[in-house]
Amino acid sequence: MQQSPDKIGKYLIDHQLTISVAESVTAGCLQTRLSILKDARQFFQGGITVYNCGQKARHLNIEPIYALKCNAVDLSITIKMAHEVCRLFCSEVGVSTTGYAAPLPEEHIGTPFSYYAIVYKNKLIASGKLTAVSTCYGLEVQQEFAERVLEVLAQELIREQE
Numbered sequence: 001m002q003q004s005p006d007k008i009g010k011y012l013i014d015h016q017l018t019i020s021v022a023e024s025v026t027a028g029c030l031q032t033r034l035s036i037l038k039d040a041r042q043f044f045q046g047g048i049t050v051y052n053c054g055q056k057a058r059h060l061n062i063e064p065i066y067a068l069k070c071n072a073v074d075l076s077i078t079i080k081m082a083h084e085v086c087r088l089f090c091s092e093v094g095v096s097t098t099g100y101a102a103p104l105p106e107e108h109i110g111t112p113f114s115y116y117a118i119v120y121k122n123k124l125i126a127s128g129k130l131t132a133v134s135t136c137y138g139l140e141v142q143q144e145f146a147e148r149v150l151e152v153l154a155q156e157l158i159r160e161q162e
Contacts, residue, residue: 004147004154005033011157012043012093020089021047022060022081024072025099025114029146045089050081060084071107073098075115079127082117094119095153097145099130102137112137114145118153126156 012019021030031047034040048059053072056062060081062072070077081096099114100107112132118125130148132141 004150005037007154008034008150008157009037009039009043011154011161013039017093018043018045018089018091019093019095020045020085020091022085022088022094022096023047023049024051024056024081024097025101025112026097026142026146026149027051027101029142030095030097030149033146033150045091048085048088056081059088073100073115075117075127075129078115079117079119079124082119082124082127083122086119086122092121093153095149097149099145101132101139101141101145112141114149116145116149116152118149118156120156120160125160126152128152 023030028049034044050056050059053067056067056072057064061084062077062080078096078098082094086094096117097114100109100112102112103110114130117127130145134140134144
């Protein structure tokens with residue numbers, strides 16, 4: 001659904017809402033996709049890429065002891081990140097991702113995956129886990145996760161409108 005980002009931008013402008021993102025596994029791909037949309041300055045507050053436990057704890061108030069136990073890749077952490085990025089950037093919509101963009105055999109991770117969370121006006125409206133479809137790793141998987149999260153966001157914003 002290549003039009004998802006455009007629909008998101010239109011929705012946010014029409015409803016006078018702003019959005020921010022906290023990324024780990026997608027490492028800036030969501031920020032890039034949102035920032036290049038038409039009139040992005042009217043709705044995109046910005047984002048933060050927090051790639052390790054220390055930065056998630058420092059910038060997004062993630063509890064560090066628990067984060068270290070799971071490498072800060074956990075659905076509950078992803079949800080907290082979405083709430084905290086709204087606070088940090090003064091936005092009504094927050095999106096976050098954590099996960100792995102490549103297999104990590106030493107951690108028993110064979111297939112890349114991403115947790116995501118979407119917060120709308122302080123309420124969690126979507127969260128879940130995506131498993132990579134792509135057989136390539138790294139940037140291709142990061143971009144895949146970003147696009148799929150944007151599709152979910154577009155669907156959820158439409159649902160909020162109904």
